[in-house]
Amino acid sequence: MLANVIVLIPLTLNAFPGTKFGIPFPVVLRSSFGILGSNVPCLVRALVGCGWFGIQTMFGGLAIHLLLSELVPAWAALGGIGEVIGFLCSAR
Known part of the structure; x- marks a missing residue:
């Protein structure tokens, strides 16, 4: 149960920009890793x-x-x- 809570926090933070702005996961990653990264x-x-x-x-x-x-x-x-x-x- 504790492990689920620990994993839930970064997953929720990871999903926040996509749901707020309506952009897919690869587009969110471009701000962190660049276009090719x-x-x-x-x-x-x-x-x-x-x-x-x-x-x-x-x-x-x-x-x-x-x-x-x-x-x-x-x-x-x-x-x-x-x-x-x-x-x-x-x-x-």
């Missing part, structure tokens, strides 16, 4: 976003697989194939 934090943010997409898609696919395994007993017999199908359904 802002590309590095943007790429880091993109990589983190891709990682979180993969993690959330994995858990979403697992949830679909477990739900269908309970509702349709034949689905549980698919094993790993059912998990892959759930992953693909979750990723859209």
Whole structure:
């Protein structure tokens, strides 16, 4: 809980200029890092976003697989194939 509060403060301060002035994250970064320098934090943010997409898609696919395994007993017999199908359904 304490760690969430500690992380919440800089995240809120980071979001403030974008919400107040209606400018996106890369434009806010230009004032700190310059036009070319802002590309590095943007790429880091993109990589983190891709990682979180993969993690959330994995858990979403697992949830679909477990739900269908309970509702349709034949689905549980698919094993790993059912998990892959759930992953693909979750990723859209």
